[in-house]
Amino acid sequence: MKTIAAFLRKYSHVWILSYGLIYLTWFCYLERTVTRNYHVMHVAMDDYIPFNEYFIVPYLMWFLYVAVTILYFLFTNKEDYYRLCLFLFSGMTISLIICTFFHNGTDFRPALDPDKNIFTAAVAALYQTDTPTNVFPSVHVYNSIGAHIAIVKSESLKKHRLVRIGSGILMTAICLSTVFLKQHSVIDGVGSVVMAYVIYWVVYGYGWSTENKKVTQKVLG
Template identity: 30%
Template sequence: MKKTLQNLYPLLSLGLLPICSLMYDWVNHPGSEVHILSTAVDRHVPFSAVFIIPYLLWTLYIYGTLIYFYFKDKKTYFKTLFVYIAGLLICYTVYNVFQTTVPRPFVSGSSFLGSLVNWVYAMDAPYNCFPSIHCFSSYLLIRLIRRAPFSTIWNRSVITCLSVIIIVSTLMVKQHVVLDVLAAILLAEILCFVAERNWSPFIKSKPIPSTTKEISH
């Protein structure tokens, strides 16, 4: 029992995420100049209230996947966690100096989904858009699962599908625009590039049996 608890202690590092997220509200307001990055593509993206469901499930998805990474391979877990935190800090810095907004549609609150959308709109001011944290974190999971030692066709497919649905949801509920998504993907690629070349292997990856490697490819 004691050994089990000791093995779970490193999971307390997940507490860094809500601490970092406290900075979100500090910068979620209009600055001296607010930019709108909508393009013709965004104007052709239809609004769909049903996508508020995956949008709201994002937090559960991120934490659940990080916990999955932890039990499969601690090195991948810590790499993902700290790249995520680095990305959050960069996003908050950008929001502080280059604030953007996304025009929101009027949504009738008579339906359950419409009420959910209006609740999100009320809780989250229409700023802190570029880059999108939803998209950055979701794409980050796609990016890192591909080179994880426990990567299989199954977990790559599940993570990719769920992440893509969440990324699309940010556009469909008009919380973000295409440039927010592209900036998020670029940020994730840059940070992963740096991490993959400079990550110090203080925590050893679990050896993956040769049979598992053969199955996963």
């Protein structure tokens, strides 16, 4: 207990991660209730993108990618941590609001043979656990962009060129995986990019001067 108390005193800013409970509760509610009479997200480009089960690898790596990025900044830089969380959670909330009032989903998931290979089996399992609804904008795409922005903007990671390059490659692979697995329409990804562009300027500001950084550091303690 003393160890936990000491951890919470040192990293009291961990509290903001409790937002995850709000998000999961809201999202699960939408998954249960948005099951029919929803707008199908589809554009012509979707028909030209082939299904590729191997993209399940970067798609699942998203969970680790975002989690590790959050934890890294939680333990190393409080200011970057708050910025990342504000970026991620703002977009996730907007996505939930959109899906609440604009019911949406896809209808182009292919029929799969789970016995083909381990990757197809994994995609089949994903299809069973994740409904084809509440897809616009894509949180997978949005959070991947947010994690990469935080890594690129980090002063402590600027000297780690391979980390930044690797992050960019993984972010791109995750974004592509959403359409190659037929989890999302291209328009879902475009919506996420637009949302990320707008929220970037809100969270990271126009230049963010040294004086502003000092003020923020004082506020955050």
